[in-house]
Amino acid sequence: MRTSRLTRPGEHGHPDVRASRYAVLAVALVGWGVLGMYLLSQAYWPSTCTPEGLIDAYRCSIRLPEKRGWVEAALLTWLWATPILLLLELGPRIRRCLSGGAPPRP
16 A cells, blocks of 8 residues: 655644745745735825824724725735734644644644
8 A cells, every 4th residue: 555755654634744835835924024014105194193103003003994095995904914814823833832732843
């Protein structure tokens, strides 16, 4: 019986992760960051609330749609989606480490 080169005996359904997947993830993360920097540099913040830091940006972000531009709407979405995406990605890994389980495979 032949075994697949992607799995080891006893590890059913857990193929090795190829380096190309890490490269794609790295490119996606860099692209997401560049998109955020572009949106931050192009957005028009209302005069009633101009952020001076990251916390101020989240506090003022609810007023971004007042201009009704696509950049401001995209920045609002980007600002609130980023922490959610981070929690979705890192949450299971952190939970596994805190529960004393095996560390996640890279």
